[in-house]
Amino acid sequence: MARYAAPGQPEGLVRYRDRYDHFIGGEYVPPAKGGYFANPTPVTGAVFTEIARGTAEDVERALDAAHGAAPAWGRTSPAERALVLHRIADRIEANLEALAVAETWDNGKPIRETLAADLPLAVDHFRYFAGVIRAREGGISQISDDLVAYHFHEPLGVVAQIIPWNFPLLMATWKLAPALAAGNAVVLKPAEQTPASIHVLLDLIADLLPPGVLNVVNGFGVEAGKPLASSPRVAKVAFTGETTTGRLIMQYASENIIPVTLELGGKSPNLFFADVAAQRDAFYDKALEGFTMFALNQGEVCTCPSRALIQSTIYDDFLADATTRTEAVRQGHPLDTETMIGAQASNDQLEKILAYLDIGRREGARVVTGGERADLGGELSGGYYVTPTIFEGDNKMRIFQEEIFGPVVAVTRFADYDDAIKTANDTLYGLGAGVWARDGRTAYRAGRDIQAGRVWVNNYHAYPAAAAFGGYKQSGIGRENHRMMLDHYQQTKNLLVSY
Numbered sequence: 456m457a458r459y460a461a462p463g464q465p466e467g468l469v470r471y472r473d474r475y476d477h478f479i480g481g482e483y484v485p486p487a488k489g490g491y492f493a494n495p496t497p498v499t500g501a502v503f504t505e506i507a508r509g510t511a512e513d514v515e516r517a518l519d520a521a522h523g524a525a526p527a528w529g530r531t532s533p534a535e536r537a538l539v540l541h542r543i544a545d546r547i548e549a550n551l552e553a554l555a556v557a558e559t560w561d562n563g564k565p566i567r568e569t570l571a572a573d574l575p576l577a578v579d580h581f582r583y584f585a586g587v588i589r590a591r592e593g594g595i596s597q598i599s600d601d602l603v604a605y606h607f608h609e610p611l612g613v614v615a616q617i618i619p620w621n622f623p624l625l626m627a628t629w630k631l632a633p634a635l636a637a638g639n640a641v642v643l644k645p646a647e648q649t650p651a652s653i654h655v656l657l658d659l660i661a662d663l664l665p666p667g668v669l670n671v672v673n674g675f676g677v678e679a680g681k682p683l684a685s686s687p688r689v690a691k692v693a694f695t696g697e698t699t700t701g702r703l704i705m706q707y708a709s710e711n712i713i714p715v716t717l718e719l720g721g722k723s724p725n726l727f728f729a730d731v732a733a734q735r736d737a738f739y740d741k742a743l744e745g746f747t748m749f750a751l752n753q754g755e756v757c758t759c760p761s762r763a764l765i766q767s768t769i770y771d772d773f774l775a776d777a778t779t780r781t782e783a784v785r786q787g788h789p790l791d792t793e794t795m796i797g798a799q800a801s802n803d804q805l806e807k808i809l810a811y812l813d814i815g816r817r818e819g820a821r822v823v824t825g826g827e828r829a830d831l832g833g834e835l836s837g838g839y840y841v842t843p844t845i846f847e848g849d850n851k852m853r854i855f856q857e858e859i860f861g862p863v864v865a866v867t868r869f870a871d872y873d874d875a876i877k878t879a880n881d882t883l884y885g886l887g888a889g890v891w892a893r894d895g896r897t898a899y900r901a902g903r904d905i906q907a908g909r910v911w912v913n914n915y916h917a918y919p920a921a922a923a924f925g926g927y928k929q930s931g932i933g934r935e936n937h938r939m940m941l942d943h944y945q946q947t948k949n950l951l952v953s954y
């Protein structure tokens with residue numbers, strides 16, 4: 456087993472600076488009055504850098520820079536912007552390992568995920584939007600013999616982007632790639648729990664963009680996020696985070712009558728129909744692996760399959776096999792290449808998960824496996840680790856209804872198809888879902904009947920750039936990925952011309 460050197464070690468790929476300011480107008484700018492806050496790594500709990508604590512004054516400066524840069528950037532051709540996006544993708548690709556280490560250190564997720572998923576997906580998002588922006592067409596309608604309507608796509612101008620801590624670099628690139636491709640200038644606020652890795656990316660790509668096109672204001676939600684999201688100087692707010700925060704973002708945006716994209720929470724059901732167990736073959740094996748996806752990224756995934764619904768006739772055997780498979784998922788040092796589960800992103804998140812483990816027990820759910828904080832010993836003792844946990848209970852319980860955002864799955868049984876769909880849809884959320892069935896008609900019907908924006912059928916947790924992603928119900932508004940995302944970052948100009 457190999458282990459990547461931690462940032463700062465002599466043989467390490469990354470050397471984080473001791474302190475990061477805001478990135479405004481193409482340069483680093485100290486905070487106007489907020490000072491700095493300490494940023495620990497979840498791997499060991501040790502502080503490794505400090506970060507500027509943004510306030511309204513810093514947001515205003517970033518908006519000044521963005522407004523200065525937006526007109527010229529908006530007038531560049533799609534081909535010019537596509538080239539910039541490809542160059543950004545090239546830089547990420549050329550520095551993939553360093554960025555993966557930086558991300559793992561800041562967030563706690565295992566290096567095998569950052570290497571195999573987070574960073575390659577980030578590269579692909581820039582390449583995808585570099586491609587689709589060049590293929591974007593307006594339209595012409597002949598209204599009458601002497602009247603013609605021309606439709607143009609124009610950038611919105613300056614957009615605000617506020618992101619969470621679970622996939623810091625990937626969430627940033629999901630938002631930046633379409634916004635920049637569409638010709639907008641951006642002010643982005645990273646999450647306060649994972650504020651550092653974006654600066655490693657900035658060091659690599661900042662020279663590729665005109666100053667002011669991409670600005671980063673660090674800081675906390677109310678101090679820095681609120682002035683950004685409520686500013687009359689932004690044309691749109693793109694937000695990923697909790698549903699409760701999403702409500703506030705909508706309130707701020709309503710004051711300025713601007714659009715929002717909200718990617719919010721979830722409580723995704725993962726359905727296992729009886730024919731999954733018809734044979735103990737590769738399909739069955741894949742379904743078991745699909746079950747363990749609740750622990751991917753330590754369960755800190757908005758689409759975490761945090762509810763497993765198993766048909767009664769296979770329930771006992773399938774759960775027993777799924778438990779064995781879950782217990783084999785290797786937890787360890789996030790920089791070890793064999794580690795499959797790393798650290799929770801913050802101490803607050805660790806405390807929240809531990810509180811839910813208590814709630815589950817108190818409301819009468821049975822702990823099938825896990826259920827406690829994991830002490831991995833040595834330097835990891837100060838880190839934030841939880842053993843993957845399977846609860847068995849009832850869909851009305853809080854652990855089935857509330858987003859835990861940890862490696863915790865709540866399992867229950869269903870009698871038949873109608874019962875499965877009813878239970879799956881008995882939630883405030885509608886972000887993701889999984890369906891496992893050999894019978895094509897069952898799989899297709901369930902995929903259509905579940906109220907969620909993304910249903911994985913006989914797979915789970917793929918995120919291709921070309922597939923639209925977003926929530927039904929309280930999981931959000933709008934879509935990310937797919938070329939339809941450009942509609943969220945451009946507006947339509949109509950010229951009605953008499954000839």
Ligand code: NAD
Pocket residue numbers: 617618619620621644645646647674675676677679680681684695696697698700701703704717718719720721756757758858860886926930931
């Ligand atoms: P959060 O809402 O606490 O914070 C998200 C961001 O919003 C942070 O940058 C934070 O500083 C900022 N923020 C907080 N309060 C704010 C305010 N009043 N005004 C403006 N900004 C504010 O969410 P989190 O805990 O960082 O992230 C976890 C959540 O994100 C989970 O609910 C998860 O499901 C969701 N998520 C959703 C998706 C998706 O695509 N649907 C993807 C990833 C995460």
